[in-house]
Amino acid sequence: MSHPPGSVNQVSHSEVLVRARGLTKRFGDFTAVDGIDFDLYRGEAFGFLGPNGAGKSSTMRMIGCVSPPSGGELAILGRDPVRDGSAIRARLGVVPQEDTLDVELTVRENLLVYGRYFGLPRRVIRERTDALLDFVQLSDRARDKVDPLSGGLKRRLTIARSLINEPEILILDEPTTGLDPQARHVVWDRLFRLKQRGVTLILTTHYMDEAEQLCDRLVVMDHGTFAAEGSPRDLITRYCSPEVLELRFGPDEHELAADKLTDFPAERAEVLADRILLYVTDGDDALAAVRGTGLEPLTSLVRRGTLEDVFLRLTGRRLEDLWSGGYGGADSPPMRGGFRGVVPPG
Amino acid sequence: MLGPLFYLGAMGLALGTLVDRHGTASLGGVSYLAFVAPAILASGAMNAAMSEASYPVFGSIKWNRIYIAAQASPLRPGDIFRGHLMFMTMRIAMNAALVTVYMWVFGATSSPWVVLAWPAATLTGLAFAAPIAAWAMTLQTEMSFAYLFRFGMMPLMLFSGTFFPLSQLPGWLRVLAYVTPLWQGVDLCRMLSLGDVDLPRALIHVAYLTALSAFGVWAGARTYRRRLYV
Numbered sequence: 161m162s163h164p165p166g167s168v169n170q171v172s173h174s175e176v177l178v179r180a181r182g183l184t185k186r187f188g189d190f191t192a193v194d195g196i197d198f199d200l201y202r203g204e205a206f207g208f209l210g211p212n213g214a215g216k217s218s219t220m221r222m223i224g225c226v227s228p229p230s231g232g233e234l235a236i237l238g239r240d241p242v243r244d245g246s247a248i249r250a251r252l253g254v255v256p257q258e259d260t261l262d263v264e265l266t267v268r269e270n271l272l273v274y275g276r277y278f279g280l281p282r283r284v285i286r287e288r289t290d291a292l293l294d295f296v297q298l299s300d301r302a303r304d305k306v307d308p309l310s311g312g313l314k315r316r317l318t319i320a321r322s323l324i325n326e327p328e329i330l331i332l333d334e335p336t337t338g339l340d341p342q343a344r345h346v347v348w349d350r351l352f353r354l355k356q357r358g359v360t361l362i363l364t365t366h367y368m369d370e371a372e373q374l375c376d377r378l379v380v381m382d383h384g385t386f387a388a389e390g391s392p393r394d395l396i397t398r399y400c401s402p403e404v405l406e407l408r409f410g411p412d413e414h415e416l417a418a419d420k421l422t423d424f425p426a427e428r429a430e431v432l433a434d435r436i437l438l439y440v441t442d443g444d445d446a447l448a449a450v451r452g453t454g455l456e457p458l459t460s461l462v463r464r465g466t467l468e469d470v471f472l473r474l475t476g477r478r479l480e481d482l483w484s485g486g487y488g489g490a491d492s493p494p495m496r497g498g499f500r501g502v503v504p505p506g
Numbered sequence: 507m508l509g510p511l512f513y514l515g516a517m518g519l520a521l522g523t524l525v526d527r528h529g530t531a532s533l534g535g536v537s538y539l540a541f542v543a544p545a546i547l548a549s550g551a552m553n554a555a556m557s558e559a560s561y562p563v564f565g566s567i568k569w570n571r572i573y574i575a576a577q578a579s580p581l582r583p584g585d586i587f588r589g590h591l592m593f594m595t596m597r598i599a600m601n602a603a604l605v606t607v608y609m610w611v612f613g614a615t616s617s618p619w620v621v622l623a624w625p626a627a628t629l630t631g632l633a634f635a636a637p638i639a640a641w642a643m644t645l646q647t648e649m650s651f652a653y654l655f656r657f658g659m660m661p662l663m664l665f666s667g668t669f670f671p672l673s674q675l676p677g678w679l680r681v682l683a684y685v686t687p688l689w690q691g692v693d694l695c696r697m698l699s700l701g702d703v704d705l706p707r708a709l710i711h712v713a714y715l716t717a718l719s720a721f722g723v724w725a726g727a728r729t730y731r732r733r734l735y736v
Contacts, residue, residue, distance in 0.1 A: 187736075226577050227736055246580040254578035260571040277579035322578075 175202040177329055177360055178223055182232030185218045185384075192218040194384035195232060202328075205351075205361040207371045209471065210381035216364035217257065219381075220333050223362060225249050237328065250278060253327030253359075257334045259314045263307040267298055267317055270306060271324055278325045285324065292320040296350060312343025319350060330354060332363040336370060348373050368467040380474050387474040392467055399473050400465030401427045401439035405446045407457040408435045417455050424450070430472060439469070509553075510605040513546045514539075514612055517669065532671055536700060543614035544623055544699035545668035547605045548691040551631035554601045556659055558594040559638035560651045566590070567643070573734060583730040587643075591636055591726065598631030599624070609699065617701025626698055626712075630691030633715040636722020643729040662688040667696075690714045 178200040185193040193215040200206050208216040221227035222234060225245035234241055236248050262270050268289060275285035293299045296316040301309065306317065315335065322330060335351065336344040351374055355361055365371055371378050372392045379389040388395055405426075409417045418431045426438040426446060440446040443462030450457065522538035533541040566573040576586050606624045609615045615623075638654070645651075665679065666672075666688035672680050683689050694711040697703045 224578060226734065246582055249578060250580040252578070256571075256574055256578070258571065260575035262572055262575075263570060274575065274579070277576055277581055279580070321575075325579075 177202050177237055179235045183229055183234050184231035185222060186230040191384050196386055202360055203358050204376045205355050205374050207375035207378035208364040208381050209371055209378055214381040215384040216381055217333055220331055220364055224254050224331050251328050253322035253330040255318050255322045255332040255335055259318050261306045261314060261317060266303055266305055268302045271321055274321045275324045288324055292323055296320045312339050315339060315347055329360045334364055372467055380471060382475045395470045396465050399470040402441055403443040404463050404465055404469055405438040405440055405443045406435055406461040408459045409457055420453060510546055510550050511608055514543060514608055517542050518614060532673060539614045543609045544695035545692045547602060547623060547627045548630050548695045549663050549668050549688060550605050551598050551602050551627040552634050552688055554598045555631040555634035556638060558597055559635040560642055563639045563642040564645060564648050577734050583734040584727040587726045587730040591639060594635045595632050599628040602627040615699045619698040619701050623695045623698040626694045629715045633687050633718040636719050636726055640722050640726035640729045643733045662686055667692050687718055
């Protein structure tokens, strides 16, 4: 969502930290990333949105210099990720999709070991560890073993660990997947503070609210390409009507209503398994008009357009449906799990 | 820790009194304890190597995924491999040091050369650990490790001149045993432990084990890169 004006959105669009042109990643016959172009600027928060298998993680791994591009150009901090991967990684922080903590070690020891991977002196690591644990509110757990920590605490520790080298760019692959709402808000709050400190954030997510909360700019990724890019507000304005009318009908009426409403004078109608969305200028007027046709919805809701609607429009799929595999539409897309076999482990 | 202690006690002392009663000419005239102890040292190093280089390596990419964490740092796949291999070698060396001390305490050796049996056993372990870790990184499931232990470790333990001299084996099997890395390690440790060193033969063993280790280090750098950097 839009942040208070004048605080953090004053990104100086002068320095490009990551530049990609025609960036491509192939695994055998499968093209995971299909010739994408983007520039990431210092200090911004940039989001990659998309369903599983859209190419987000592959893009992240290329930016993280742990996966060589199959084609196109990629420069990170002005350097070549293939030739200078090690030097670039020294200036990146990575929060992987799944926790990769040393669960047999304590919270503190995790930071010590990780800092040593970066060749930092123990004294420096000690100082930074105090500050970082304070930052993620884990100081009182410093001597505890990692294994029994909750998912939210582990995530915070992973974030603290990724900051041990004071990275210029922080790469987050689905930072709050699997966390409960409260834990997610804590993570968002910490990430927002990092952004205010000038750390460039690159994140993937399939949560629309996360993207709205954190991202200055984002791209919607599907089938390895960008379906759209812009700020959350831009995208909503461009791809969604001002208001959305959500209608729920009884199981018997659902199909009938769907037939009737697709011809309805709305900007667009979207028939989901359990409800019908009408994209309209004025929701209340539209609802009155629906009732005028003799249809009586069980429930109705008028709301503003969100990124979720943008995503639905661009990809024809709802993110949460892909997540749970529950989309029952006629053109139900196959779960992308089928591609897992060729996607690299991790 | 206790494994080698039990082996030394059961094989060396208990079984040993039985063997020794029937004469030990085929053992080269030494007590069964003195014969079997250096073999327990060498095969213990092999066992430690196999357990350190199999599941822990595979788990570092599949289960606890600490390789994935390390990979995000300036470390390269080869660095990660060599770092982990150093850790494995340290574990093998600690194990071997303990067994060497047991040997001395049990009176299984009286030669000062036994001090060199310790690095010899460690080298034997490394010759297993490096190639096995390299191979472990190519696996998609952990199933293959069962074959390693069943068809690798067990026969090597039994037929590498560990519990009985190779002269007891039929000729064709003996030739096979000669080329196994464990026999090279056992024979090397035994010469040093008994203080009866045939220098050219010892050098061949060292060269063999070093070459196998070097191959493993070379292969590991490649398999780690192929697996981690995709």
